Amino acid sequence: MNPSRILLLAIAAVAISVFFASGGQHYLTLDMLKAQQDNLSAYRDGHRSLTIALYSLLYILVTGLSLPGATVMTLAGGALFGLLWGTVIVSFASTIGATLAFLAARFLFRERIQDRFGDRLKTINEGMARDGALYLFTLRLVPLFPFFIINLVMGLTAISTRTFYAVSQAGMLAGTLVYVNAGTQLAQLDSLAGILSPTLVGSFALLGLFPLITQKILALLQARKVYSAWVKPQTFDNNLVVIGAGAGGLVASYIAAAVKAKVTLIEKHRMGGDCLYTGCVPSKTLIRSAKAAAQIRRSTEFGIHTSPPDVDFAAVMARVQAVIKAIEPHDSPGRYTELGVDVINGTAKIISPWEVEVSGDHGSHVTTTRAIVIATGAQPFVPEIPGLTETGYLTSDTIWGLQEKPERLLVLGGGAIGCELAQAFARLGCRVTQVEILPRLLAREDSEVSEWVESKFRQEGIQVLLGHEAKQFLFEHGEKMLITEQQGQTTRIAFDQVLLALGRSANVSGFGAEELGIRLSPKKTIAIDGFQTTNFPNIYACGDVAGPYQFTHTAAHQAWYASVNALFGQVKKFRTDYSAIPQATFIDPEVARAGLNEQEAREQGIAYETSIYALEDLDRAITDGATQGFVKVLTRPGKDKILGVTIVGEQAGELIAEFVLAMKHNLGLNKVLGTIHIYPTLAEANKYAAGVWKKQHVPQTALKCLAVYHRWLRH
């Protein structure tokens, strides 16, 4: 705790101790007030302004320090200043005091609590940011919780001070009026308990709950309004229909079957989706062959002399297909049917919120369902560049059909897919030119990662053109050509094949979403809330079609929430947890990340410090000739709280798992450092990165004391 916090805590502790030690609690009682009423009134008559000032100050102190006696103080307000002025004075004094208590709790404890339980408090924080004013208003009106607890707890949440003040003043007004009014008739008052009758408490409760209930009813009505054009079936064929059998759809349907729901999975093409046929599996298989070729080229480094690799491109591509075939059974209709899913091969179209039409080789039919999960994925984005259609192009959908190695491959796009495939094809013997409009590759990563990748690519013979905008494709002297522009300068690039790797657009049309009125986000994905729900409360979406991430593991992660919320949402809904999303770009060496990197932390205004461990120092990296790269950890300044980790290096995608676990379960670097890592492994890099952090935070004074102690022992 920093010195100013300690000072404030000490002042508060002393003030509270003085209050109790001097018997303050015995002065702020109804009997004492009644006994002193005449004296107090006489003093007020002589010094009205001073009485108001002293009274207000005392009230603020009592509420600000959360001392007992606010009720008696309020009665005194009525007794001394009458209903109108008493209410005005108490209203301001009590709100100022409450806000001071709120601010003190915030200053003293909020950061610590958010650091410690930030991930778990995320939902509460979001709820408070959205509806905090309503909750506070209700709490102020319904006298269930003592006000001093509300002040302190609210200080720990994300509600703004201005909102807290305004809502507190409005919310406490009714109660203030009742007590001040009671104070005006102090003589008739025998006990505090009599002031608030059960009927009055009930009325306050109703008043307090009214806005909250109204808000919920309005939300419900709004949600129901989307259904007004359709008639809901009386019974349903399914509990859940899932559209699309990629990573998202497979998991969503599996979850539903596992909990014994009746679920139909509709796939128009091949089960397994992008990941199996055109994404992760073929790309990682290709990358493995490319790595073998690269390792053979490096063999002399390891004392082995061979000839340069002779890449049999057709055999490499055949292996890609063989691997797909080997993994295919994991996602097969047979397997999912066995798991209890009704699998239909056909094209799905939502025709009402509860009806899905399936068209296939055997005609079409309509199936009814209580809920729907949309998991229709995404497709490669194809830009409108003049001449592109004429020259023809490859995408991640079509490149896997290549049988002949393109001698000159042009890769448009410097993101993850573009980089993975550019390096793989280059290593397999293509002359690769990579064109990126932005000034660096992997632009979402920190700049040193981009620089590292760029220099590695150049080293491996890839021509990297950054800041180049693709302007026109054409045929020139029988050759395919791209014209790019960079700061007014044009460049002509001859190529045999061009691969478009310019991002992926969500598949939001062709299955009834537009006709139904399912809303889209500004990024043209299906708009979902934190529970994967679309604007139709019984229709959910997950995976690439919903975003914001486009990974197999995030599609599967969201699918769990979509399926569980679709089936059990009436009882309990679960908010999708994005607290530690990992990602990897499988270039060689790999780039992996979990949580924030530096540029994101800066963009979001989050303070951080970095601990970097370079792999050139790691024994196992040295034995393996894999010394390129680093582990970079972002932590809260002065705190053992991991904000994010970036790893560049051999097997970075595996190494990051330790940090994902740590972040998900709120473990800090001390815990990583205190864990035994096998020697010699690459995983030790994680521990050494934690060690770098530790060294940066050694208590210098304690070390100086230890040095003195040891010196003393030696003499």
Ligand SMILES: Cc1cc2nc3c(=O)[nH]c(=O)nc-3n(C[C@H](O)[C@H](O)[C@H](O)COP(=O)(O)OP(=O)(O)OC[C@H]3O[C@@H](n4cnc5c(N)ncnc54)[C@H](O)[C@@H]3O)c2cc1C
């Ligand atoms: C080259 C490449 C490499 C990648 N590498 C990785 C990686 O290493 N790691 C990683 O995590 N991610 C990777 N990805 C991303 C990953 O493949 C996707 O994020 C993931 O496949 C998304 O799954 P999904 O279920 O959302 O969609 P998809 O897998 O695209 O599945 C959607 C399915 O819906 C079906 N469908 C669509 N409309 C209808 C309809 N009307 N009726 C019936 N069926 C319909 C489609 O046919 C498709 O099978 C890669 C992607 C590419 C292109």
